[in-house]
Amino acid sequence: MKRNKIALIGGGQIGGNLALLAAQKELGDIVIFDIPQAEGMTKGKALDIMQLRPHDGYDVNLTGSSDYADIKDTDVVIITAGVPRKPGMDREDLLNINIKIITDVANNVKKYAPNSFVIVLSNPLDAIVYSFYKISKFAKNQVVGMAGALDTSRFRTFLSMETGYSVQDIQCIVLGGHGDTMIPIIRTATIGGIPIAELIPEDTLEAIVQRTRVAGGEIVKLFGNGSAYFAPAQSAIEMAESYLLDKKRVIPCAALCEGEFGINGYFIGVPTVIGSGGVEKILEFQLTEEENSALQNTLQHVKKTIEEIGL
Ligand code: APR
Numbered sequence: 051m052k053r054n055k056i057a058l059i060g061g062g063q064i065g066g067n068l069a070l071l072a073a074q075k076e077l078g079d080i081v082i083f084d085i086p087q088a089e090g091m092t093k094g095k096a097l098d099i100m101q102l103r104p105h106d107g108y109d110v111n112l113t114g115s116s117d118y119a120d121i122k123d124t125d126v127v128i129i130t131a132g133v134p135r136k137p138g139m140d141r142e143d144l145l146n147i148n149i150k151i152i153t154d155v156a157n158n159v160k161k162y163a164p165n166s167f168v169i170v171l172s173n174p175l176d177a178i179v180y181s182f183y184k185i186s187k188f189a190k191n192q193v194v195g196m197a198g199a200l201d202t203s204r205f206r207t208f209l210s211m212e213t214g215y216s217v218q219d220i221q222c223i224v225l226g227g228h229g230d231t232m233i234p235i236i237r238t239a240t241i242g243g244i245p246i247a248e249l250i251p252e253d254t255l256e257a258i259v260q261r262t263r264v265a266g267g268e269i270v271k272l273f274g275n276g277s278a279y280f281a282p283a284q285s286a287i288e289m290a291e292s293y294l295l296d297k298k299r300v301i302p303c304a305a306l307c308e309g310e311f312g313i314n315g316y317f318i319g320v321p322t323v324i325g326s327g328g329v330e331k332i333l334e335f336q337l338t339e340e341e342n343s344a345l346q347n348t349l350q351h352v353k354k355t356i357e358e359i360g361l
Contacts, residue, residue: 056078062279069112078125176197195319197232204281205262209250
């Protein structure tokens with residue numbers, strides 16, 4: 051059986067962690083791609099991870115490259131190319147730089163890996179994944195943005211930190227754009243199957259929801275020079291794994307909506323099924339009036355950013 055091939059476009063903080071996690075899960079051979087000025091860094095990271103494989107015996111190969119020809123015939127492409135936030139910035143502030151980068155990336159991924167499943171992480175996420183889709187002209191099931199998986203795991207983390215109960219037994223979903231208007235759906239959150247509202251007082255829950263919305267910014271402030279990279283990498287790896295192993299996991303992702311939740315023509319965080327067909331399905335469910343208007347609000351933010359791009 052041929053090994054899968056995974057290309058990481060952007061070999062910075064998230065890219066390096068993606069390489070490590072993909073190797074540890076033996077998801078396939080890995081190419082870490084970056085701009086020519088960072089070629090040495092990609093080769094160094096690849097070699098460093100190659101040298102940790104003997105400890106646990108991961109039989110995958112890692113290479114670094116700044117030549118797009120090396121991503122040929124890739125199964126999964128994970129894109130983190132771009133600049134991260136600095137304190138005081140919101141994700142929209144990255145738009146001008148990252149839109150130029152995604153244009154170059156999309157043209158090359160289209161040329162060298164036209165059949166790949168593409169997971170985009172670069173921010174502002176909902177606009178950058180939309181741009182990738184428009185420029186590459188890939189099928190809608192082939193392109194997805196990583197946001198909800200991370201936002202949901204942040205929400206679960208804070209619920210676990212509040213209660214002291216295992217993160218493993220906490221389930222919930224966060225919908226909407228990857229920004230401060232995202233919507234953690236409290237009424238669907240459970241701990242060990244018990245509705246969260248039965249276990250946590252309303253005002254505490256509201257504080258957790260608010261912390262979730264700005265959780266990325268909390269880390270940006272702490273770092274002082276860059277944004278989160280461990281949890282974003284793990285979130286994307288879960289999506290890649292579900293595709294490669296046809297697990298059909300239900301993961302909130304930025305997917306192209308065509309009528310689902312009343313949204314048409316935009317990528318936004320919705321529950322998706324990810325399997326060998328890529329984004330196989332968007333799982334629609336009935337929102338309350340309040341949730342629906344929150345979703346419309348987050349959609350307006352996404353639309354505004356996309357209008358600025360003018361694609
Ligand atoms: N092609 C390929 N790689 C590029 C390009 C390009 N045109 N332009 C920049 N890069 C590379 C940079 O050289 C750098 O190595 O993208 C990498 C980004 O890595 P970091 O600066 O370490 O940023 P990281 O923390 O990994 O975040 C990347 O993901 O979550 C988002 O907001 C975050 O947009 C940011 C992205």
